Amino acid sequence: MTRQKISGGVIIPIIALIFIGIFIFQKPAITGKVIQGKETIFSENLNLEVNESGAYEWNVKNPGSIKSLKATGSVTSNGTAKVYIEKNGSKYLLFDSTKQLFDIDIHVLPEYKSIFQGEEILIQIELTNLRGFGSGNVNVHYSIKDIKGNLVASEEETIFVETQATFVRKLVIPAEIKPGTYVAFVEVSTDVIAGTGSDTFEVKSKYKYSPELKYYIIGVAVLVAIVIISILVIYGFNILRKKKQIAELKEKMPLEKAQKLEKELRALESAYKTGFISQESYQKEKKRIEDRLKTSKK
Incomplete structure (x- = not known):
């Protein structure tokens, strides 16, 4: 006291x-x-x-x-x-008793004045009993708020204070909060608000670029991948179609060739019967056509 x-x-x-x-x-x-x-x-x-x-x-x-x-x-x-x-x-x-009962000196430790998303901060709190008497337990509420006063994180405990108490507490910063300036806030109370104190600190992004840009880049990469896959699928389909056409042509060619040779053989026989070619020439050409027919049917 x-x-x-x-x-x-x-x-x-x-x-x-x-x-x-x-x-x-x-x-x-x-x-x-x-x-x-x-x-x-x-x-x-x-x-x-x-x-x-x-x-x-x-x-x-x-x-x-x-x-x-x-x-x-x-x-x-x-x-x-x-x-x-x-x-x-x-x-x-x-x-x-109408005056503030406690003087609250709060400091975010220097090495925690600028941190990344999802990390923790350490704050030092010094409570001084302004009454000079009336030691006992007090409720101490710690909170992190953005510059608009929205609550980000909070903890609460009971501390025994006689004339003065100094201690350090840890608060974890959520990983999903936006980069910017935030306030470490301490409120001491008994039956009524006995005193408050605050200090500011900065939260930085874990990424070199903003998360929005990261998602944009991922989206573009996915789109490019879809386009490339689509092109490859179409190209592969065209190759398969051409191979099928070639196979069909290969199947047709022997048949057409055989039909042509058979037609040529009938013409040769007709020419021999009418006396346009000699027997020797007939036999020679007939053998040639028949050999080609055998080859085309294999």
Whole structure:
């Protein structure tokens, strides 16, 4: 707990505890150092419980020069509380429950200020109890948000804080988020929001080019592959068709050739019967045609 130091040599006869609103300030106590020729530490348990608006004045039983003062207690329900120290009509505020209860200092560690998608960041958080008293557990909510305030990732835990607590936490950045500036946000709360803090960092793409360009290139490559495959299929089909035509022609050629030779043989016989050619020529040509017929039918 922090101690509020009032200048030495000042005698402060009255301590005023001003309670505003409806609340319970449980088991408050006053501890102080009073100088009366020598330094003396004394404390007093007020055993004060308040559940309605009002004020309580505490008179110093050991007058002297107050060097430091510490008040302890807690506010446990809706309402507000203020604690003052008063001298000659002037009030010095020690505690105000309407003010932020914690100072939050948050830093994304330097080596994590610029990271890639899907990586993790480490953030250092320092919580300082601004009340100076009221140690206990607080809820700490960590979150990552984009610049529009949309939640990207979050975690929550309970931390015990007396006067100050410093710790480092890890948060994983989703791999699918877009590159850009993001905010690491910390919120500390008890029954109410006790304090907040934030720091920014950059998320970079894992790829040299944007994912959209990557998908475009993949799409073009697939299209080119489809075109090439289509051309090869058409080319192969044409080759098969030509081979089939050639095979059919090869099958027809022997038959046509045989028919032609048979026709030639009939013409030869007709010429021999009419006496246009000699028997010797007839026999010679007939043998030639018959040999060719045998060859074409193989």
